[in-house]
Amino acid sequence: MIVFPNCKINLGLHILRKRSDGFHDLETIFYPIPVTDALEVISSQELHFESSGISVPGKLADNLCLRAYQLLRHDYPTLPSVSIHLHKHIPIGAGLGGGSSDAAFMLQLLNTKYQLNLTASALIAYAAQLGSDCPFFISNEPCFATGRGEIMEPLQLDLSAYSFLLVHPGIHVNTGWAFQQLSPQVPARSLKEVIELPVAEWKAVLSNDFEKPVFGQHPVLGTIKERMYENGAIYAAMSGSGSAVYGIFPKNKIADIFWDASYRVFTIR
Structure with a gap:
């Protein structure tokens, strides 16, 4: 099964205050943009990850696609092992949310492919454990975001013109x-x-x-x-x-x- 995680842009971004947990409260507008990675998952005898395109930095254990898989596997032990291929096209470390999108799409792909029957709200809760931007990519619609970026309110904003x-x-x-x-x-x-x-x-x-x-x-x-x-x-x-x-x-x-x-x-x- 193949999906195409897209990126986002921020239409404005204000940092409002520093929180007691060390994070910051902010407000921003998330808007989806159709520049995409490609993410393929197939059932496998053992868990495997490979990537192509832009080199993905960091330790393999920290990869957001693998972390998304492990998060679901913890609660759904019968989830089979998979082979993951990520073709990275969205620039990394660019403020476009590419890694967050990969993680969110991974959750949705596994939910669909293996019929976990998770609701959108459940997927958002899992996504929030992976990163502040991740929940946005579950709904993937323009929204006004607050908190760390995880509290979202849909907006009727259409820039297709x-x-x-x-x-x-x-x-x-x-x-x-x-x-x-x-x-x-x-x-x-x-x-x-x-x-x-x-x-x-x-x-x-x-x-x-x-x-x-x-x-x-x-x-x-x-x-x-x-x-x-x-x-x-x-x-x-x-x-x-x-x-x-x-x-x-x-x-x-x-x-x-x-x-x-x-x-x-x-x-x-």
Whole structure:
């Protein structure tokens, strides 16, 4: 069975306060984007994982697909061993939620393939154990997210009338460092209110708190954002804590922009 985990972008991101558990309360808008990995699972005599495409860093035991499998196997001991193949296409460490998406799609794939009959709410509860962004990919619909990102409220937000340009220059932003640069505060206007404004007004009011420190450390990211505006973007921003930058353009009117050959560039028309 094969599924295609997609990525997301953040439309605005505010860090509101630091919590007693060491995490931060935030508010953001998650919006799904059809740039995908490919994830295949087949029954096997023993548990096996392999990947292709972009190299997946870290220890095998920490891989989110394997952790998703082990999480379900703990509660469903009859779940058979599987062979997992992940073709990684979504840039890693880019603020696009690719790893979280892989984990969430793994949970859904196992639920469907092996008829575990888990409800959406049960899958969300499992996903929350794997990462703050993971629950979003169970519903995979635009939403207003609070808490650590796991408390979600669906939004009637449709940007299909626009085209998207997504650029990742290969820079890795340390999320822990990025949080340390911020002074959390509650904004005057909630993103839930701001997002209701016309897209043409977002440039002045829709912001990502991480941009100032991250652009200061990596000026090329600010340059990418400005080049998008110079070439017709209605709105442009960094996703999450970076380092992917996206632009929203009029439908099918993305200019031919020359980017460094090392950049990964995605056009969603």
